[in-house]
Amino acid sequence: MKKNILIIPGDGIGQEVTTWGKQVLETVAQHYGHEFSFDEAIMGHTAIEANGNPLPDETLEKAKASDAILFGAIGHAKYDNDPSAKVRPEQGLLKIRKELGLYANLRPILLFDELLDASSLKPEVLRGTDILFFRELTGDVYFGEKSRNEDHTFASDLMNYHRYEVERITRKAFEAARTRNKRLCSVDKANVLETSRLWREVVQEIAKEYPDVETEHMFIDNAAMQLVKNPKKFDVVLTANLFGDILTDEASQIAGSMGMLASASIGDGTGFFEPIHGSAHDIAGQNKANPLASILSVALMLDIAFGLQEEAKAVTTAVAETLKAGWRTGDIANAETESDKILGTNEMGAKVLS
Amino acid sequence: MKKNILIIPGDGIGQEVTTWGKQVLETVAQHYGHEFSFDEAIMGHTAIEANGNPLPDETLEKAKASDAILFGAIGHAKYDNDPSAKVRPEQGLLKIRKELGLYANLRPILLFDELLDASSLKPEVLRGTDILFFRELTGDVYFGEKSRNEDHTFASDLMNYHRYEVERITRKAFEAARTRNKRLCSVDKANVLETSRLWREVVQEIAKEYPDVETEHMFIDNAAMQLVKNPKKFDVVLTANLFGDILTDEASQIAGSMGMLASASIGDGTGFFEPIHGSAHDIAGQNKANPLASILSVALMLDIAFGLQEEAKAVTTAVAETLKAGWRTGDIANAETESDKILGTNEMGAKVLS
Numbered sequence: 001m002k003k004n005i006l007i008i009p010g011d012g013i014g015q016e017v018t019t020w021g022k023q024v025l026e027t028v029a030q031h032y033g034h035e036f037s038f039d040e041a042i043m044g045h046t047a048i049e050a051n052g053n054p055l056p057d058e059t060l061e062k063a064k065a066s067d068a069i070l071f072g073a074i075g076h077a078k079y080d081n082d083p084s085a086k087v088r089p090e091q092g093l094l095k096i097r098k099e100l101g102l103y104a105n106l107r108p109i110l111l112f113d114e115l116l117d118a119s120s121l122k123p124e125v126l127r128g129t130d131i132l133f134f135r136e137l138t139g140d141v142y143f144g145e146k147s148r149n150e151d152h153t154f155a156s157d158l159m160n161y162h163r164y165e166v167e168r169i170t171r172k173a174f175e176a177a178r179t180r181n182k183r184l185c186s187v188d189k190a191n192v193l194e195t196s197r198l199w200r201e202v203v204q205e206i207a208k209e210y211p212d213v214e215t216e217h218m219f220i221d222n223a224a225m226q227l228v229k230n231p232k233k234f235d236v237v238l239t240a241n242l243f244g245d246i247l248t249d250e251a252s253q254i255a256g257s258m259g260m261l262a263s264a265s266i267g268d269g270t271g272f273f274e275p276i277h278g279s280a281h282d283i284a285g286q287n288k289a290n291p292l293a294s295i296l297s298v299a300l301m302l303d304i305a306f307g308l309q310e311e312a313k314a315v316t317t318a319v320a321e322t323l324k325a326g327w328r329t330g331d332i333a334n335a336e337t338e339s340d341k342i343l344g345t346n347e348m349g350a351k352v353l354s
Numbered sequence: 355m356k357k358n359i360l361i362i363p364g365d366g367i368g369q370e371v372t373t374w375g376k377q378v379l380e381t382v383a384q385h386y387g388h389e390f391s392f393d394e395a396i397m398g399h400t401a402i403e404a405n406g407n408p409l410p411d412e413t414l415e416k417a418k419a420s421d422a423i424l425f426g427a428i429g430h431a432k433y434d435n436d437p438s439a440k441v442r443p444e445q446g447l448l449k450i451r452k453e454l455g456l457y458a459n460l461r462p463i464l465l466f467d468e469l470l471d472a473s474s475l476k477p478e479v480l481r482g483t484d485i486l487f488f489r490e491l492t493g494d495v496y497f498g499e500k501s502r503n504e505d506h507t508f509a510s511d512l513m514n515y516h517r518y519e520v521e522r523i524t525r526k527a528f529e530a531a532r533t534r535n536k537r538l539c540s541v542d543k544a545n546v547l548e549t550s551r552l553w554r555e556v557v558q559e560i561a562k563e564y565p566d567v568e569t570e571h572m573f574i575d576n577a578a579m580q581l582v583k584n585p586k587k588f589d590v591v592l593t594a595n596l597f598g599d600i601l602t603d604e605a606s607q608i609a610g611s612m613g614m615l616a617s618a619s620i621g622d623g624t625g626f627f628e629p630i631h632g633s634a635h636d637i638a639g640q641n642k643a644n645p646l647a648s649i650l651s652v653a654l655m656l657d658i659a660f661g662l663q664e665e666a667k668a669v670t671t672a673v674a675e676t677l678k679a680g681w682r683t684g685d686i687a688n689a690e691t692e693s694d695k696i697l698g699t700n701e702m703g704a705k706v707l708s
């Protein structure tokens with residue numbers, strides 16, 4: 001199989017972790033006889049520094065022309081503390097999501113038995129958890145009109161959804177539920193928001209096409225609570241952009257660390273694969289970042305973008321084996337009992353490769 | 355001290371739990387020589403059934419004329435599954451918050467040592483947690499203009515904040531931080547939302563007036579994660595209406611159960627005291643609901659609305675003693691080891707009274 005893969009390292013630890021994602025792809029290509037060719041492009045703070053634009057045209061063109069994109073991370077504290085900055089790294093990420101029509105963000109909560117103890121939740125609460133989030137990614141208050149009045153006494157963001165936006169991701173989520181445990185939980189705030197009421201209506205309608213899937217509706221506040229209380233009760237979780245952002249980060253604690261979670265953004269064209277963690281500038285360049293989320297993003301790419309299930313499985317297994325052998329990065333290690341097994345980014349990457 | 359207290363039981367388990375809140379108030383009055391007089395009013399589903407209006411004028415008038423309000427719970431599954439219903443119980447709650455100018459919702463996460471094991475979080479993660487949430491309550495996407503087009507293919511809700519709305523709650527939160535551990539964490543989504551950028555600017559400005567308080571800004575997704583990972587790191591958490599709704603429900607798992615959390619809504623006039631739990635129609639009328647959140651709401655009323663610190667303390671202590679003696683309601687009991695100590699609503703209420 002021949003594929004063009006675009007690597008966008010982005011900001012902070014993005015460079016370090018995508019390096020390992022790329023090496024895993026190279027190893028897979030070699031081993032299974034595929035031809036993966038690579039190109040690289042800039043985005044985010046890195047791109048702003050280079051030419052003032054968080055998503056240069058060249059990056060977008062390369063992205064559209066590629067078969068899949070491996071992305072690192074975005075953001076920089078500089079902008080976070082300056083709410084009035086007009087140009088921001090995140091604009092690059094939001095724009096590429098929109099331009100590539102990446103309306104469905106899949107975030108599987110993959111629980112490695114070895115990391116049961118790394119979580120702040122009790123092992124008995126966690127054991128057996130297997131959740132797949134479908135987060136809508138190109139609508140909601142993220143992309144609605146923003147305003148601020150002249151004397152800075154008022155600001156607004158329009159939260160909004162079109163019916164077709166809800167329909168297409170809902171179908172994808174139901175299709176996935178069919179191949180899993182046949183339960184779907186749609187999360188909204190229909191007791192307060194009109195957007196959520198439209199969302200709920202559409203999900204109710206489409207649910208009729210999937211009578212074999214058990215459908216539930218839950219308010220976001222309750223969902224945020226249930227996810228901590230009893231994560232096992234969820235199978236597929238379907239939700240809007242903003243609620244999905246919040247719930248999936250929260251759910252990262254189920255997997256022990258944000259450093260373990262991969263995501264796939266799909267839609268009309270090229271798929272986009274990225275860890276859910278941020279740019280973590282505080283540890284960037286120190287060989288401390290956990291490369292496993294990037295490596296697991298590669299597994300998602302192989303599976304979803306290329307249909308290479310066997311190869312994807314091999315990558316996930318390599319990660320599991322490495323953890324089973326006791327190797328840890330700082331974020332997933334128990335400081336007391338596992339301190340002698342803590343590896344840097346590069347050593348961890350190398351372990352998985354071997 | 356002479357006070358008029360309005361009881362609004364609301365829906366579902368609201369009636370059962372406020373009964374016990376009221377009895378605690380009566381006992382306090384007797385014991386400390388106060389004169390509390392009580393009136394009752396309807397709201398929510400109960401009020402819709404009675405006269406089609408979730409917040410009857412009479413209820414609002416009584417509310418404005420009272421010195422404090424003890425509220426039960428709101429909501430009914432009937433409306434949740436019917437997104438097109440025009441009249442909804444929650445409208446009553448939102449309207450009374452707005453009409454009474456209850457812009458600050460205080461939600462203390464009170465951790466009873468006895469309930470450390472009732473949580474899904476590990477005891478060592480929880481121990482020592484003491485968080486006070488300041489949730490803005492009369493602005494945000496809750497109250498912005500809503501729209502739906504004629505053919506139901508589009509819906510929207512305007513998320514918005516005025517500077518003065520952010521200022522007044524921010525000051526209250528900083529004042530509280532001063533009397534506590536002097537740390538304030540403001541939660542927003544300033545990397546995406548204009549509303550959040552205004553929010554962050556205002557908090558940054560006001561923080562200068564409180565140099566003795568350590569101020570931090572956190573994105574909502576990260577906050578939802580940190581709350582599970584390391585709740586101890588928080589002292590005062592300040593946030594907008596929607597984010598506060600989500601975070602405080604999530605945080606209820608720290609206290610073991612939603613059945614334990616009380617809240618105080620304050621602002622321009624009469625204060626409003628309520629459990630953060632919902633109407634729980636599934637257990638309503640079965641003598642199963644946990645009355646402790648309602649009783650703890652009474653403690654907040656005594657403290658915040660009437661300035662009766664000693665009386666408030668006595669109520670909290672009575673709750674702590676009851677838990678120490680091993681008594682539990684179903685929601686906070688360990689099914690295996692504590693089954694013989696499980697009480698109904700009424701028995702639990704009576705234990706606290708005694």
Ligand SMILES: CC(C)[C@H](C(=O)O)[C@@H](O)C(=O)O
Pocket residue numbers: 074075090093245276545546575
């Ligand atoms: C960086 C930010 C804009 C982004 C989001 O909110 O979508 C991130 O948190 C994510 O979840 O991918």
Ligand SMILES: CC(C)[C@H](C(=O)O)[C@@H](O)C(=O)O
Pocket residue numbers: 191192221428429444447599630
């Ligand atoms: C019932 C609902 C409208 C309400 C809210 O979202 O504010 C509730 O969840 C709360 O937190 O008090």
